[in-house]
Amino acid sequence: MRTILSTKKLCKTFSNGGVQQHVLKNLDLEIYEEDFTIIMGSSGAGKSTLMYCLSGMDKPTLGQILYRNSEISKYSEDELAVFRRENCGFVFQQIYLIDKMSVMDNVLASGLLVNKKKNNVVQTAEELFSKINITEELQKKFPSQLSGGEQQRIAIVRALINKPGILFADEPTGALNSSNSEAVLDVFSEFHREGQSIVAVTHDLKTAIRGNRVIYLKDGQVCGECILGDYQKEDESRRLNLMAFLTEMGW
Amino acid sequence: MRKYTLFLGYYFRKNRGQYISFCFIVAIAAAIFSMGLITILNFGKMYEKKFQQYNCADVFYTMFDFDWSEDLAAQTETLAGVSQVETRKNIMLSGSATYGDTGNTLTHIFFNMNEAHSMNIIKPIGDTLVFENVENPIYLSYWIKANGCKIGDRYQFVSGDTTYNFTIAGFVEDIMYGNNNCGNMGIYLPRDDFKRMYDSIDENTHASTLCIKLTDRQDGKQVFTELVKNLSGKLSYPYEYTYGYFELNQRNRTITATIVASVLVAFSLILVVITMLVINFRIKSSIEEELQNMGILKAVGYISKQVLLSVVFPYILLAAIFIPIGIFGSYLGLPKVEGVFEQLAGLSWKQGFDVMSSAIVMSVIMVLVVVTTLLSAGKIRRLHAIEALRNGIKHHNFKRNFFPLSKAKCQIHVALAAKNFFDSIKQNIFLFIILSVMTFAGIYSGSGMFNSVLRPERFIEVMSEENATVTLKAFTKEQAEEMLGELQENPDVEKALYYDTENVMINNLSTAAFVIKDYDKLDINLCYEGRIPLHDNEITLGSALAEEMKLMPGDMVTVTYGENKIEYLIVGLLQAPNYSGEACELTPEGFRRLKEQFEPLTIYVYLRDTSLSAAFVRDMIKAHGDKLAAYCDVESMLKEGFGNFIPLTTMMIGTISVIVLLLVTAILYMIIKTMIGHRNQELGILKAVGYTTGQLSLQISYSLLPTILLGTVAGGILGQIYVDRVWLACFYSIGIRKLSLGIPILWSVGIVTFLAVFSLLVSILMARRIKKISAIDLIKEY
Structure with a gap:
């Protein structure tokens, strides 16, 4: 297993009204290529903070973050922007599509930033849309004209348009109903099967069960991890395995 | 609350x-x-x-004593509305004065400051010098002080070949003859000094001022008109006497x-x-x-x-x-x-x-x-x-999807900027209006600067009538003809022509009549509608008179001079700012219908090199002093008068320019801040997916570029077309109905370019604020 992303003594401290809050404390972690890594933990454990530090969206207070042996924790804001556009894809709980752009434009705004050959980008986008059943008609619509599930699937296409090394997802089904959630999770699973590295933060068991590795965070440190193996379908043993791990972690 | x-x-x-x-x-x-x-x-x-x-005095009239009659005061007292009449003896001299670094060419009227009188009281403002300690002390108008002179300074006055040296002993607020717009300068001497000067000077310079107090000062113009009517045709001296009334x-x-x-x-x-x-x-x-x-x-x-x-x-x-x-x-x-x-x-x-x-x-x-x-x-x-x-x-x-990226032929940043442009169309319309107005104000300031500092003669042309370099007035027709012939042969003289101003009555009001033969040789055509008079039955009427009497070209108007009343056909309308539009133009033949013995006596001289005006006047006095009833170095007088106007205009224009720039900055700041505020989430998303601050601020600047260019260009075009109308509105009250104070197209292009570049720079600087929006903040916010 090749490490794609690792942290060494990662610390993140927030200062609020003069009071310092240590969210991540000397955290050491390795994320492996082609894994679907799930980060879980109670509220305030530092899950999202860890994910945004890993993805170069936020800077750590101390410690190192290495992406394929490059220390991104030393990058400037602009270098991090370039890092994100070339290596990362993002799927957010609130989806965050740009309202005033059509579905296709939302994807192309991201794709054309990296690849100057428009035809190639459009072709890739169409392939991805076709994989997640977004029709040509839907591609012309604005996000507000689509359902939450459709919007989140489009957000996944936007995240994958530049063929990122790693796809980050923060509670990707948090704002969706159960049927839409399933559809979105199926998309994640499918891309994972094709070799896409994914890191997802979630509270949701249905999402967590899709991962092959679950890391549990507590008080800013890795408290434990559980290897579930590759997801084929949701079977009882896999669910029990995960529940046992989470119970052990005090979830 | x-x-x-x-x-x-x-x-x-x-x-x-x-x-x-x-x-x-x-x-x-x-x-x-x-x-x-x-x-x-x-x-x-x-x-x-x-x-x-x-x-x-509500009305005053100063004339040489050879035209003065002791009956005049008594006659004036009988006029309706007159409550008191007072006369004051004085000396009236034309010449040029120098003081400090400057001077004036106003006609000087010397008064005895100690003479017992009840009107036009002279009261020194600020400190004064003790007369006994000073050689030839005088009191001068506060106007001289406000223009940089101080007590104790030397005041030299040259009239003909006589030089008078005075010491400024104090300043007074002289309502009658107190600034250059009055055309005369009052000089106040102690009793003995005045008497000495009065006794020693040529008697032809002795003058008297008739000071009139009215029961209602608003009747000043009417009483003045009656006075002029009484004097009409009776004055032997061919000089336009100095006068005034309250308004x-x-x-x-x-x-x-x-x-x-x-x-x-x-x-x-x-x-x-x-x-x-x-x-x-x-x-x-x-x-x-x-x-x-x-x-x-x-x-x-x-x-x-x-x-x-x-x-x-x-x-x-x-x-x-x-x-x-x-x-x-x-x-x-x-x-x-x-x-x-x-x-x-x-x-x-x-x-x-x-x-x-x-x-x-x-x-x-x-x-x-x-x-x-x-x-x-x-x-x-x-x-x-x-x-x-x-x-x-x-x-x-x-909404319509403007500029679909899949079809865009340009770079991604330009395409996104174009999308933003259309998505923020309301803000852009607002910015367009503001920039147009600001650029218009810029063109207006530029026009003021161009016309007051670089080409002051254009302002002078607007603020006054035809201006020769020098004007000369002869006593007789023969003298005038002799001087005109000589001047036309003089290589330093570009042109010389007759240009007389007479007083006539129109609509029962005293009105200036310009009597000119060679209208086509004039530099300024005062006529803004219709044409100048060509025949003896034609008249071009002043804007204020025409508006007051509701007359238009094609109508008839009655003109009175003394006892004569003649009807003329109005062939055009003219502006005459010095007379607030109360003037008219006639041909010499036309005026002779009113005054049979009229002969042109005033010569307008246009020098090739206007800077030589003072020397030219000196030479003319030397050669024709005995033939000159009056003379005026117009060039110097205008420069002096305008000299005050230039710093004022420069200060105003400087202030307006600074305000325009500050406003452009403040308004662009508000707009860009609002645009960024509206797009906070979008910008955060774009940052999250990898756009750098530089790329996003460039997009904002690109999206503002068309509005900035269109706004400034529109303002520039409007300025080029309508700036004269704004000036016209400013000068309307003084009878101006036509002017040309526009600026060269290159100036407009320069102002538009400057404002466009300035706005763009401000927008780029403001757009850098985007640095403060981080993707993570956006995500935390929601």
Whole structure:
């Protein structure tokens, strides 16, 4: 297993009204290529903070973050922007599509930033849309004209348009109903099967069960991890395995 | 009230910079408005106060003693409305004076300051010198002091080949003959010095001034007209005597200040309009930004009125604070303005706090702010809580997708900027209007600068009538013909022609009649409608007279001279600022129908090198002194008169230019801040997916570029076309109906380019604010 992303003594401290809050404390972690890594933990454990530090969206207070042996924790804001556009894809709980752009434009705004050959980008986008059943008609619509599930699937296409090394997802089904959630999770699973590295933060068991590795965070440190193996379908043993791990972690 | 102050705190923390910009614009508008109003409301009043303080003559007329008859005073006393008549002996001399680094070529009228008299009291302003300690002491008009002279300075006056040296012993506010606009300069000598001069000088320079007090000073013009009627045809001297009446003198002394104050008020009103547009823009943007919060307020039970007040309250409160600050600021700047107007009028003006102008400024701007805020926030009344909570119609977006990226032929940043341009069309229209207005103001400033500093002759042409380099007046027809013949042969003279000004009566009013043979040789065509008179039955009538009598070209008008009354056909209309549009043009043959013995005697001389005017006058006096009834070095006189106007115009234009630039900065700041505020989420998403700050700020600048270019170019074109109309509005009251004060196209291009580049630089700098928005902040916010 090749490490794609690792942290060494990662610390993140927030200062609020003069009071310092240590969210991540000397955290050491390795994320492996082609894994679907799930980060879980109670509220305030530092899950999202860890994910945004890993993805170069936020800077750590101390410690190192290495992406394929490059220390991104030393990058400037602009270098991090370039890092994100070339290596990362993002799927957010609130989806965050740009309202005033059509579905296709939302994807192309991201794709054309990296690849100057428009035809190639459009072709890739169409392939991805076709994989997640977004029709040509839907591609012309604005996000507000689509359902939450459709919007989140489009957000996944936007995240994958530049063929990122790693796809980050923060509670990707948090704002969706159960049927839409399933559809979105199926998309994640499918891309994972094709070799896409994914890191997802979630509270949701249905999402967590899709991962092959679950890391549990507590008080800013890795408290434990559980290897579930590759997801084929949701079977009882896999669910029990995960529940046992989470119970052990005090979830 | 407490809940509104809570909202004020919230809104102010959120939009601090934009409120500061708003406060700045309101304060500037209030300051300029206040300064203009203080001047308009008080400068004329100050003149009236001084007029009463010094018991000035409501009508005065100074003439040489050889035309004076002792009966004149008695006859004048019998005129209707006259309550008192007083005569004062004096000496009237034309010549040129030098003092300090400057001088004047005004006709000097020397008075005995110790003569017992009740009208036109002379009272020194400030310190004086003891006469006994000074050689040839004189009191001079405050105008000389305001133009940089001080007590103890030497004052040299040269008339013909005689030089008079005086020492300035004090300054007085001389209402009759106190500044260059009066055309004469009053000089006040101690009794013995006056007597010595009076006894030793040529008797032909002895003169008398008829001072008339009226029961109602507003009848000044009528009484003056009656006086002229009595004198008409009886004067032996072919010289236009010096005279004045209350209205005329008030206009002469306050006209420049009034024009400047009108320009200030006009400019401040433009600023007030801009302020209202800014309020409208900000409130509408604020409603969009705060829609969800408003929904929450409505959902928890706030009524529409309360939500509306929470939005408008900060603006009303800030306006209530910053209008008085602006008014206070105007009083800080007032001493400078007072100094300039003192310099122009030659009257000491120390203005205290003026309740009226402050109340007007406060109430006008305040009412406009309240009305604009309430109208702009009217949408809140129609807003339903649920709609607001769902962020308006955001969830049903059926907008057109401008510039689909899949079809765009340009670079991604340009395409995204183009999308932004169309998505922010309202802001762009607002920016377009503001930039157009600002560029128009820039062109106006540029035109002022060009015409007052670089090409002052253009302003002079507008503010006066035909100006030769030198004018000469002969005693007789033969002398005039001899001089004209010589001048036409003189290689230094470009051209020389007859140009006489006579007094006629039209509509029972004394009117200047320009009697000219060679209209086609004149530099300035005063006629702005129709044509100049060609035949002896034709007349071109002044704008003010035509408007007052409701006459147009094609109508007939009766002109009176002495006992003669002749009807003329109006063939055109003319502007005559020196006579406030109360003038007319006739041919010599036409005027002879009124005055049979008329012969042209005044010669307008145009030198090839105008800087030689003083030397030319000296040479003419040497060669033809005995033939000259009068002469005037017009070139020098205009330069002196205009010399005061240039620093004033430069100061005004400098101020306007700085304000334009500050406003452009403040308004661009507000717009870009609002645009960024609207796009916070979008910019955060774009940052998250990998756009750098540089790329996003470039996109913002690109998206503003078309508006900046279109706005400045539109303002430039409008300026090029309409700048003359603005000047015309400023000068309308002095009878000007046609002028050309536009600037060369290259100047317009330069101003437009400068403002476009400046705006673009400001937009780039402002767009750098985007650095402060991080993707993570955006995500945390939601």
